[in-house]
Amino acid sequence: MADVRLVNLTKIFESRGERVVAVDHINLHIQDKEFLVLLGPSGCGKTTTLRMIAGLEVPTEGEIYIGGKLVNDLHPKDRDISMVFQNYALYPHLSVFDNIAFPLKIRKYPKEEVRRRVEEVAELLRIRHLLNRKPKELSGGEQQRVALGRAIIRRPKVFLMDEPLSNLDAKLRILMRAELKKLQKELGVTTIYVTHDQVEAMTMADRVAVMNMGRIMQVGTPPELFNKPSNIFVAGFIGAPPMNFFECSVKEINGVLYLESDVFKYKVSSELASLLRRVGVSEVVIGIRPHDVKVSREPVENAVEAETYVIEPLGTETILDFKLGADIIKAVVPPTTDIGPGEKVWLIFEEERLHIFDKESQESIYKLASEEV
Amino acid sequence: MRFESKTSNFKEVILSALIYFVAASLIFAILLPIAWIVVTSFKPEPIVKQPYIWVFTPTLENYWHIFEIRPIWKPLFDTSLIAVSTSLLSLALGTPAAYALARYDFRGRDDLAFWILTFWMSPPVAFVIPLFVIFDQLRLLDTYIALVITHTLANLPFVIWLMREYINDVPREIEEAALIDGYSDLQVFLKVTLPLIKPGLMAVGILAFIFSWIEFLYALIFTSINVRMLTVEVTSYWTIAGVILGPMTAAITISLIPAVIFAFILQRHIIRGLTLGAVRGG
Numbered sequence: 258m259a260d261v262r263l264v265n266l267t268k269i270f271e272s273r274g275e276r277v278v279a280v281d282h283i284n285l286h287i288q289d290k291e292f293l294v295l296l297g298p299s300g301c302g303k304t305t306t307l308r309m310i311a312g313l314e315v316p317t318e319g320e321i322y323i324g325g326k327l328v329n330d331l332h333p334k335d336r337d338i339s340m341v342f343q344n345y346a347l348y349p350h351l352s353v354f355d356n357i358a359f360p361l362k363i364r365k366y367p368k369e370e371v372r373r374r375v376e377e378v379a380e381l382l383r384i385r386h387l388l389n390r391k392p393k394e395l396s397g398g399e400q401q402r403v404a405l406g407r408a409i410i411r412r413p414k415v416f417l418m419d420e421p422l423s424n425l426d427a428k429l430r431i432l433m434r435a436e437l438k439k440l441q442k443e444l445g446v447t448t449i450y451v452t453h454d455q456v457e458a459m460t461m462a463d464r465v466a467v468m469n470m471g472r473i474m475q476v477g478t479p480p481e482l483f484n485k486p487s488n489i490f491v492a493g494f495i496g497a498p499p500m501n502f503f504e505c506s507v508k509e510i511n512g513v514l515y516l517e518s519d520v521f522k523y524k525v526s527s528e529l530a531s532l533l534r535r536v537g538v539s540e541v542v543i544g545i546r547p548h549d550v551k552v553s554r555e556p557v558e559n560a561v562e563a564e565t566y567v568i569e570p571l572g573t574e575t576i577l578d579f580k581l582g583a584d585i586i587k588a589v590v591p592p593t594t595d596i597g598p599g600e601k602v603w604l605i606f607e608e609e610r611l612h613i614f615d616k617e618s619q620e621s622i623y624k625l626a627s628e629e630v
Numbered sequence: 631m632r633f634e635s636k637t638s639n640f641k642e643v644i645l646s647a648l649i650y651f652v653a654a655s656l657i658f659a660i661l662l663p664i665a666w667i668v669v670t671s672f673k674p675e676p677i678v679k680q681p682y683i684w685v686f687t688p689t690l691e692n693y694w695h696i697f698e699i700r701p702i703w704k705p706l707f708d709t710s711l712i713a714v715s716t717s718l719l720s721l722a723l724g725t726p727a728a729y730a731l732a733r734y735d736f737r738g739r740d741d742l743a744f745w746i747l748t749f750w751m752s753p754p755v756a757f758v759i760p761l762f763v764i765f766d767q768l769r770l771l772d773t774y775i776a777l778v779i780t781h782t783l784a785n786l787p788f789v790i791w792l793m794r795e796y797i798n799d800v801p802r803e804i805e806e807a808a809l810i811d812g813y814s815d816l817q818v819f820l821k822v823t824l825p826l827i828k829p830g831l832m833a834v835g836i837l838a839f840i841f842s843w844i845e846f847l848y849a850l851i852f853t854s855i856n857v858r859m860l861t862v863e864v865t866s867y868w869t870i871a872g873v874i875l876g877p878m879t880a881a882i883t884i885s886l887i888p889a890v891i892f893a894f895i896l897q898r899h900i901i902r903g904l905t906l907g908a909v910r911g912g
Contacts, residue, residue, distance in 0.1 A: 311806075311810055312809075312810075313806050313809070313810075332809075332814070333806075333809040333810045334809060334810065334811070334812045334813060334814065336810075338810060339810060339811070340806075340807065340810045342803045342806070342807060343803075344801065344803055346801060346803035346804045346806065346807040347804075347807075348804060348807075348808070348822065349804070349826065350825050350826060359808075359811050360811040360812055363811060363812035363813060364812055407807075407811070
């Protein structure tokens with residue numbers, strides 16, 4: 258069992274004179290037995306990072322440590338890792354049994370032990386009845402289990418998983434999500450899991466590293482990322498429906514600070530005002546999650562007037578879209594709401610629910626303030 | 631609606647009739663000379679030079695001639711040996727080259743691949759004189775080695791290109807999985823990639839075999855007494871006294887057999903190979 262440490266890890270792809278920085282000086286420490294998810298949109302460098310840890314890509318710069326040992330120059334087979342690929346990458350010419358047994362057979366384990374362990378793993382993954390089949394005779398979910406079986410049979414130091422659930426249908430994905438999480442905890446193996454699906458990341462991870470354009474934007478537990486996003490990218494990427502954003506200027510009138518957008522003026526409390534003054538920003542982006550927007554039919558002080566635009570009932574809750582100047586703002590309300598289209602309402606933004614970011618650096622002002630101290 | 635579908639049906643019928651007509655004409659044009667050769671090989675001496683006679687009592691006298699009087703066992707053996715050696719050597723050299731071109735990213739890779747292909751496009755006769763001089767210096771004229779080397783060189787461009795396409799069809803992740811599971815790069819190539827491209831190896835190997843089997847120019851120039859290839863042997867029935875047509879057609883018929891057998895057995899593989907990987911993931 259082992260921790261994984263990435264130091265200044267960088268990958269630059271060069272083809273036909275074009276330089277693409279896929280991974281840009283990332284630093285990350287994954288604890289022993291931890292389930293860490295690399296989350297980000299496609300092309301953010303998460304898969305390249307995983308492939309560098311696996312030894313399938315050579316880093317342009319930086320170091321990779323597994324269990325405290327520098328592995329940069331180690332061949333993949335010597336890193337004591339196993340990997341589950343997005344398309345499973347089963348050996349099509351081998352039976353399920355031989356696929357799962359493959360890593361052990363290469364390492365010349367005694368035949369009896371190979372048989373015993375394959376049967377154990379097959380039992381755990383409930384694929385014992387499939388052992389004599391060929392991969393092409395299996396369904397997607399079954400192939401996925403075989404790929405998992407091949408990964409866990411050797412008890413490696415680290416599991417690497419590259420979007421292993423993305424080829425499954427929605428129902429099976431939800432089922433496998435929970436199973437995979439349980440399996441990881443049972444086996445207690447450090448796991449690095451790549452996905453672009455924020456729900457997968459939030460539900461499975463001990464910690465999530467959100468990546469964008471080759472950089473790590475924030476590392477934290479799922480609640481941390483959700484409640485205290487440290488920049489606009491993380492705030493917008495995590496949560497569904499996504500956070501509402503408005504660009505505002507910080508204005509002072511008669512000693513009181515206001516956040517002023519094209520369509521509304523929001524009075525801030527003295528605590529927030531002093532924070533804003535301390536950080537010294539004049540242009541900000543404020544964000545509020547749809548679940549945090551309160552809707553009132555009566556005028557309320559410091560609330561924003563808006564008109565209902567679209568109503569999207571989801572069953573367990575209802576999404577209301579409001580027109581606010583040129584912007585659309587979403588609010589999630591209980592399904593019992595009787596607000597109709599075109600109705601005039603007041604939207605209440607509670608200050609403790611607001612996320613405020615410096616427009617220029619895109620960073621959260623809470624983070625900027627804490628860095629200043 | 632129904633009217634429309636009727637017209638399109640009518641169009642389809644016309645189109646497929648046209649396609650069948652063209653295909654049938656082509657097959658007829660290609661098969662006629664071959665049929666004529668095979669039929670002639672069974673004709674008795676008096677009518678052997680009368681191509682319009684298609685109905686007669688077949689005789690094996692021409693075959694008796696080529697196996698008993700002037701046996702073609704030696705050319706048959708030589709041709710088989712050279713074709714098999716060429717085929718195996720082409721695969722042994724071409725497949726690793728194809729693997730490198732498919733899997734390793736190095737500067738000028740595509741240029742190198744194209745450069746290799748240009749040899750396939752160049753006329754074989756361009757290489758005859760330099761190769762003749764080289765083999766002469768090395769005292770390799772009229773040896774098996776000279777012909778195996780030449781045929782292998784001639785085969786390599788298409789062996790490399792076809793094998794590269796087969797290798798490209800193997801998902802990279804399968805090889806990467808094997809690397810992680812514990813194989814070295816060489817083991818991955820030998821134990822994972824090779825078994826997966828077996829159909830390609832067979833198809834390309836057979837194409838290389840057939841190329842060598844029917845090759846004439848190099849065989850004529852580089853060999854004479856010690857090594858006798860069927861294609862050259864067949865021309866030896868063209869004597870001062872005229873063409874000895876019966877035994878000649880019998881020899882040609884015999885030389886056609888392996889190509890026909892292979893073509894039938896591996897029809898599917900060969901077609902797959904000739905599409906140059908156009909159909910992916912099949």
